[in-house]
Amino acid sequence: MTTGRGIRLRDVAREAGVHIATASRALNPRTRDRVHPRTAAKVDEAAARLGYEVNLAARTLRTQRSEMVGVLIPDISRPLYPPMMRGIVDVLEQHGYSALLLATDEDEQRERRLVASLRARGVDGFILATAHLRHPLLADAATLGVPTVTLNRTATDASVSSVAPDNEAGMADVATHLVALGHRHIAHVAGPTDTSTGQARAAGLHQALGRLGVTIEPVVDVATDTYSIAEGVRATRRLLMSGAPFTAIVTGNDLLALGALDVLRENRIDCPGQVSVTGFNDLPMMDRVTPALTTVRVPQYEMGRTAARLLVAQLLGEGGEDEASAGPVAVEVRHEVLPVELIVRESTGRPPTNGARRPSGRGRVRAATG
Amino acid sequence: MTTGRGIRLRDVAREAGVHIATASRALNPRTRDRVHPRTAAKVDEAAARLGYEVNLAARTLRTQRSEMVGVLIPDISRPLYPPMMRGIVDVLEQHGYSALLLATDEDEQRERRLVASLRARGVDGFILATAHLRHPLLADAATLGVPTVTLNRTATDASVSSVAPDNEAGMADVATHLVALGHRHIAHVAGPTDTSTGQARAAGLHQALGRLGVTIEPVVDVATDTYSIAEGVRATRRLLMSGAPFTAIVTGNDLLALGALDVLRENRIDCPGQVSVTGFNDLPMMDRVTPALTTVRVPQYEMGRTAARLLVAQLLGEGGEDEASAGPVAVEVRHEVLPVELIVRESTGRPPTNGARRPSGRGRVRAATG
DNA sequence: CTGTTAGCGCGTTCAG
DNA sequence: CTGAACGCGCTAACAG
Numbered sequence: 001m002t003t004g005r006g007i008r009l010r011d012v013a014r015e016a017g018v019h020i021a022t023a024s025r026a027l028n029p030r031t032r033d034r035v036h037p038r039t040a041a042k043v044d045e046a047a048a049r050l051g052y053e054v055n056l057a058a059r060t061l062r063t064q065r066s067e068m069v070g071v072l073i074p075d076i077s078r079p080l081y082p083p084m085m086r087g088i089v090d091v092l093e094q095h096g097y098s099a100l101l102l103a104t105d106e107d108e109q110r111e112r113r114l115v116a117s118l119r120a121r122g123v124d125g126f127i128l129a130t131a132h133l134r135h136p137l138l139a140d141a142a143t144l145g146v147p148t149v150t151l152n153r154t155a156t157d158a159s160v161s162s163v164a165p166d167n168e169a170g171m172a173d174v175a176t177h178l179v180a181l182g183h184r185h186i187a188h189v190a191g192p193t194d195t196s197t198g199q200a201r202a203a204g205l206h207q208a209l210g211r212l213g214v215t216i217e218p219v220v221d222v223a224t225d226t227y228s229i230a231e232g233v234r235a236t237r238r239l240l241m242s243g244a245p246f247t248a249i250v251t252g253n254d255l256l257a258l259g260a261l262d263v264l265r266e267n268r269i270d271c272p273g274q275v276s277v278t279g280f281n282d283l284p285m286m287d288r289v290t291p292a293l294t295t296v297r298v299p300q301y302e303m304g305r306t307a308a309r310l311l312v313a314q315l316l317g318e319g320g321e322d323e324a325s326a327g328p329v330a331v332e333v334r335h336e337v338l339p340v341e342l343i344v345r346e347s348t349g350r351p352p353t354n355g356a357r358r359p360s361g362r363g364r365v366r367a368a369t370g
Numbered sequence: 371m372t373t374g375r376g377i378r379l380r381d382v383a384r385e386a387g388v389h390i391a392t393a394s395r396a397l398n399p400r401t402r403d404r405v406h407p408r409t410a411a412k413v414d415e416a417a418a419r420l421g422y423e424v425n426l427a428a429r430t431l432r433t434q435r436s437e438m439v440g441v442l443i444p445d446i447s448r449p450l451y452p453p454m455m456r457g458i459v460d461v462l463e464q465h466g467y468s469a470l471l472l473a474t475d476e477d478e479q480r481e482r483r484l485v486a487s488l489r490a491r492g493v494d495g496f497i498l499a500t501a502h503l504r505h506p507l508l509a510d511a512a513t514l515g516v517p518t519v520t521l522n523r524t525a526t527d528a529s530v531s532s533v534a535p536d537n538e539a540g541m542a543d544v545a546t547h548l549v550a551l552g553h554r555h556i557a558h559v560a561g562p563t564d565t566s567t568g569q570a571r572a573a574g575l576h577q578a579l580g581r582l583g584v585t586i587e588p589v590v591d592v593a594t595d596t597y598s599i600a601e602g603v604r605a606t607r608r609l610l611m612s613g614a615p616f617t618a619i620v621t622g623n624d625l626l627a628l629g630a631l632d633v634l635r636e637n638r639i640d641c642p643g644q645v646s647v648t649g650f651n652d653l654p655m656m657d658r659v660t661p662a663l664t665t666v667r668v669p670q671y672e673m674g675r676t677a678a679r680l681l682v683a684q685l686l687g688e689g690g691e692d693e694a695s696a697g698p699v700a701v702e703v704r705h706e707v708l709p710v711e712l713i714v715r716e717s718t719g720r721p722p723t724n725g726a727r728r729p730s731g732r733g734r735v736r737a738a739t740g
Numbered sequence: 741c742t743g744t745t746a747g748c749g750c751g752t753t754c755a756g
Numbered sequence: 757c758t759g760a761a762c763g764c765g766c767t768a769a770c771a772g
Contacts, residue, residue: 378748378749378750379749379750379751380749390749390750391751391752394750394751394752395751395752398750398751401751401752424749424750425748425749425750426750427748427749427750428748428749428750428751429749429750429751430750431748431749431750432749432750432751432752433750433751433752
């Protein structure tokens with residue numbers, strides 16, 4: 001109700017008729033029980049009357065804890081991330097932490113700069129959302145002793161906690177689904193091999209198909225450089241050019257799948273009539289594209305929440321750390337793998353009854369543009 | 371390369387063989403020119419060697435400027451916001467500011483709490499993304515003297531800068547487009563009346579149609595409570611129930627339009643064959659739903675950038691403020707209205723040749739579920 | 741349970 | 757152009 005500007009602890013203390021330190025203890029939840037309830041009440045009242053708000057910069061300077069977490073996301077406008085971010089923010093807020101959001105664009109230079117600025121700000125921890133495997137930062141962050149959790153990146157580094165979807169299980173579901181429908185000739189538009197999701201999903205698919213007695217011909221197993229519609233287009237064109245037969249395309253990500261659908265459409269190949277397509281992630285609106293995409297739902301919001309919970313647990317754990325344990329302070333490292341769910345929609349169906357054949361003549365494939 | 375942890379200015383000063391104050395001046399861009407170039411170079415070198423990183427908590431405590439901005443967004447996982455956030459982050463980063471992202475869910479209580487915590491953190495400014503008109507916070511923020519910019523909310527408060535799309539022009543384009551196609555009986559699923567976008571778009575539509583000599587019958591002019599697919603469904607069902615004739619539905623937002631498309635589909639009313647539909651915003655994937663949505667593109671990323679620029683301008687302006695000007699410090703308040711663009715896709719076409727009639731019998735309208 | 745004292749790391753006076 | 761001293765607002769240690 002009042003200004004709250006420039007009101008310091010000493011003002012509250014004077015107003016309440018107690019010493020500044022007493023006011024501090026009364027107002028800080030962690031130390032409130034060290035003060036007489038009646039005194040605490042008086043302080044509360046004075047603080048409320050004056051509109052006092054603690055100065056966190058001062059507290060941070062004193063305690064070396066900023067109660068802020070740095071969240072590094074390549075690009076929040078890519079649809080995979082917003083639900084994750086929301087999950088992160090929700091959990092952090094619950095524990096009194098705030099989220100500093102930075103865009104990395106997966107640019108190493110930029111990342112280093114941003115992390116440096118976050119360290120300068122004294123963030124208590126990092127959440128690093130990236131699937132890229134080469135990530136020099138990780139070694140740094142761990143080395144520099146700032147608690148870190150990676151998000152959407154399967155654990156490869158034993159020293160940093162991680163949260164990732166169960167890519168293998170998702171691909172196993174996809175494989176089972178397609179084989180049950182009767183598909184035997186399956187093509188694969190794989191995600192980038194320098195991402196953990198790309199690798200894990202590709203491996204999961206191959207393993208599952210192997211168990212089912214189906215193999216993917218190398219000529220119809222193509223990789224992409226990035227997760228994007230354009231890359232999906234490029235890769236699917238290559239598939240068609242190969243002339244090899246297939247009745248289904250498994251992709252590593254919904255955007256790649258959208259690109260595949262575009263290429264099928266431009267070549268007048270019916271989906272799912274002639275060729276089935278699957279995606280991964282279940283991004284928003286995937287139920288509304290045409291045909292509605294069969295895909296693997298990744299619990300994005302829950303992944304964000306989990307990452308934040310893991311980080312907060314470390315943060316709180318560290319604070320209460322007794323120095324009893326000698327040796328390197330064993331921060332508990334955990335690797336959470338969250339369950340995924342196959343969502344069957346309209347882009348998958350039985351293969352054509354006349355069996356697998358080249359879905360299109362080479363000459364009919366449109367040349368790539370641009 | 372080195373740890374950077376626990377390295378203080380005094381360490382750098384000692385390493386460089388100068389006084390701590392000199393090191394401070396050399397390292398701070400604003401005061402660097404007050405020190406001898408050779409001395410500055412020595413300090414730089416020492417800082418680099420030691421991996422020094424300024425402690426921003428200390429600087430903030432001293433200077434009362436945190437170089438952080440609080441960004442309040444109802445829910446980052448709603449597709450309108452991520453591109454805005456990206457724009458904000460990009461511009462802020464350019465000027466050395468960081469973004470603290472909070473989720474408000476448009477809950478007033480929560481908002482107050484969050485704003486209080488941001489003030490406690492000493493943020494230098496706020497960006498408030500909300501279209502809701504009643505916003506007590508605004509008065510507060512302005513009153514408390516923290517520079518604020520509203521985003522996606524047309525100026526109603528003269529004291530706070532704002533960035534908003536040109537809703538009127540967008541609706542004028544929609545009206546012109548539909549009338550040119552031959553539509554004379556137009557229905558309207560309006561956005562919430564307690565939002566500035568809802569109001570401005572509704573007003574813009576009515577005005578434009580008025581100029582074109584077309585009026586919307588009150589029975590086919592329905593409002594919604596929120597921008598959501600479910601509300602679009604509810605409102606469109608009401609439209610059909612009314613029995614009044616129309617050949618086009620103009621909606622206040624893409625989600626409402628998706629709901630309208632759902633209801634048309636469930637009643638086997640062809641779009642655009644029997645009824646055309648328009649949206650607003652051009653959210654991601656609107657080119658891929660069926661039918662691809664004719665809508666008004668709002669420059670979300672650019673709006674984010676603009677909001678951040680306006681805020682930074684205020685922040686920098688304030689710092690350089692000479693006390694020469696007596697009276698209330700006139701922070702420059704600006705209201706930016708960004709141009710929009712009509713994107714014509716497949717959901718609009720000529721009205722049926724047999725003219726306007728009730729697109730569906732009352733009895734055929736499915737009852738609302740739930 | 742409360743008061744006293746000291747200092748977190750920095751920027752900014754004021755002298756020289 | 758550089759050095760000395762002070763204090764931003766708070767909390768942690770130590771007394772009492």
